[in-house]
Amino acid sequence: MKYIDEFRDGALARKLVADLEIEAERLSRRVTLMEVCGTHTMAIYRHGLKPLFPEKVRLVSGPGCPVCVTPAGYVDMAITLARTPGVIITTFGDMLKVPGSQTSLVKERGAGRDVRVVYSPMDAVETAKSSPDKEVVFLGVGFETTAPSVAAAILTAKREGVKNFTVLASHKVMPEPMEALTKGELKIDGYICPAHVSAIIGERGYRRLAEVYGVPCVITGFEPLDMLRGVIMLVRQIAEGRAVVENEYFRVVKPEGNVKAQAILADVFEKSNAVWRGLGPIPDSGLAISPRYESYDAMKKFKLSEPDVRENPACLCGEILKGLKEPLDCGLFATACTPENPVGACMVSSEGTCAAEFRYGERSRANA
Amino acid sequence: MCVAAPMKVVEVGEYSCVAEIDGVRKSASIIALEEVKVGDYIMVHAGLAISKLDPASAEETLRLMREIVATEKRNDEIH
Ligand code: SF4
Ligand code: SF4
Secondary structure: OOOOHHHHOHHHHHHHHHHHHHHHHOOOOOEEEEEOOHHHHHHHHHOOOHHHOOOOEEEEEOOOOOOOOOOHHHHHHHHHHHOOOOEEEEEOHHHOOOOOOOOOHHHHHHOOOOEEEOOOHHHHHHHHHHOOOOEEEEEEEEOOOOHHHHHHHHHHHHHOOOOOEEEEEEEEOOHHHHHHHHOOOOOOOEEEEOHHHHHHHOOHHHHHHHHOOOOOEEEOOOOHHHHHHHHHHHHHHHHOOOOOEEEOOOOOOOOOOOHHHHHHHHHHEEEEEEEEOOOEEEEEEEEEEOHHHHHHEHHHHOOOOOOOOOOOOOOOHHHHHOOOOOHHHOOOEOOOEOOOOOOOHHHOOOOOHHHHHHHHHHHHHHHO | OOOOEEEEEEEEOOOEEEEEEOOEEEEEEOOOOOOOOOOOEEEEEOOEEEEEOOHHHHHHHHHHHHOOHHHHHHHHHHO
8 A cells, every 4th residue: 555546546536436426416406615725726637637527516726725825915024034134034945936015035036035945844944053143034834734844843943942043924724714715705515625734633623614604524635536535425415415524534634633733733823813815814814923932933033014915906816715716717817927927826836726727727628 | 835745654763754755765753643663654744744644544445435335326226
């Protein structure tokens, strides 16, 4: 068992598609399912799943890419730091092209600022250790999946007495925006819940969605067979008029999640209000560094505050992140806005909806 | 950034381990897992092992996928 190939078996996929068709026949109307996670969006495009779904099952993408929902004001703060003498910016590669209000980190790097891509926040701590005369700032973006690795880096810096390492944190949590979307304009009939966010938070995080709002939730893995089976489970719940949290991905996601990671998060961070690019402010949807660890908080150390920046009004990212519009509805798509020169954030990260459409869209439409 | 992969543990230290996928080795922090042994499969995300894979559950998932109730039902109706 390698945990990958087994879940890409084509013959089994065809059987699951047939099964999905039968399940869908039981639906009395067309239903809208949302995959909130960018990696699901990408998997759906990459494996050409969209054309396989029956007429009655519509899939829309949600706000599940942390890069996509990072506001321009945050990028501006990172750029202010990049321009501060003696500062090294360390970041995941997908943050480089995110447009701020004027420029981006990749352009700043071109202009000679020290902006370095790292594979993990731990590598940023190593950078700090090997550059004791510099200030190393890590750009902490990401959901519950990524936040523990940033928390772990802060704990490592503390344990090892590293004093020139800070995090510019803009972490976000998933259940709150899902709840906000549920109350929004789009009627969402079911959620494909994020796989690895769930590995941390467990099933509990979605319970309110099912119990209070009556929206079925299925935690689903990223392999094609997982996704097909997750959709079948959702359709079955809808057809039977049930709304519960089910876990298709139990080989990785425990019902209670990762309790140790939850403890690390609760130690290093605290809940905060956060602004989502395209969605606006959502109460309690962010994670800020706790005052206990404020010496690792770049906002405090460099006395920054997040500017309020207006986004390009022609960009439809906000509507796309809410599942109300699709990339082809945007006048800038593939013309003014391309992966090389993104206008909106959905085009930046490889798993943003516009980027996935740009890369795989024609193929998946041709197959349709 | 959000790409996590199942990797096989090849070496275990106090706070971190070395894990491998397709011949590529990377180190991963193990502070969020209870107990990690050489040969375990772990899900690594941004340098942190976030979960250990459970082989019995993986087998069970595959079994559930093969056991396609609705398809069989339809076949019964046809025959
Ligand atoms: S095509 Fe570009 S500008 Fe339009 S919605 Fe997508 S990311 Fe935004
Ligand atoms: S594009 Fe990057 S940030 Fe967005 S979901 Fe994918 S890996 Fe995560």
